[in-house]
Amino acid sequence: MKKITGLTLIGLMISFALFAQGQFPSQMWHKGQIVTADNSVYRGLVKYDLDNNVVQLQTDKAVQTFGSSNVFQFEIFDEVYGGVRTFYSLPFSLNAGDYETPVFFEILTEGDDIALLCREHIVTDNRNMGMGMGPMMMNPMWGHR
Template identity: 60%
Template sequence: MKKAIFTLSFLMIGIGFLLAQDKFPSHLWHKGNIYGTDGAVYGGEIKYDLENNLVQLKGQTISTFTASNVTYFELFDEVYGGIRKFFSLPYSLNNDYEVPVFFEVLTEGDEIALLCREYIASDSRNMGGYGMMGAYGMNPFYGPQNMVGYKLAFNYYFVTEGRIEKYSLKKKDLFEMLPGHDDELDIFMRKNRLEHDKRGDLLRITAYYNELN
């Protein structure tokens, strides 16, 4: 009987992780519009795949568009809130020749634009005294354990003078990407407790930099 309960609990934990993965924005359908390179506009429920640079439109059938035939698409993200815009821009992802690639635009100004590309990364976290079994009171004798799940992660890019440059997520490189106002940016970041590697904070820092210019 105990073995059956243990097996069921373990199965439910596994299902929980699978369900959690379905909450990522790229796994959901969103209300939005797709703007084709031919000038046509397609509205309805859309789903995007940045890994393969595809966006789909759901109607009576599902239509698939590539970054080559889409200028940009926009959607309302009910999970994370707000309207998000993704533009197709020429870029070399693998140090090869440039191809159309989808980038989400976080903020843009006369000097600098901040783009990003999201991806799903594995996330192994040490649970301390609450291991996979210990958290549920099934077996407290295993001690600290690692639970492997998934998280939403981002690569960030700055655009200046028509060039797209990937950001290393190092603070010193942030000031190189945003030159000329190191002291002002440093004070702004410390005053507002902003980090150099978080999505919302990078958006605020870049928007402030554009105001300075």
């Protein structure tokens, strides 16, 4: 009986991993927390949408949506990449004008005097590269160790 239960559990984990591979991190719920502009901390399952600068929190009671103007920062544990990812809401001019609005940025790395920030953007490329080399040639991480 223990063997069947163990095999069933392994099967569920594999099927979840295969399902998760078909989704981008921004399309999945992650364990995490949200710190609002008034320093309130909310913990639960977190899902983010950088295109619309909103983050959602799912708890046992409901799903709440927070805009970037109401959030100081949020953190998620990304099971796909295996680590904690931290996002901050910072004033930024999206158009070349002078008007700045709060926008979510992810902290890639930070030092004493500088931080490297990024924004995630999903792009689909349907070009046919020929000779079966498409995925290898289009992958920016190919060949890196």
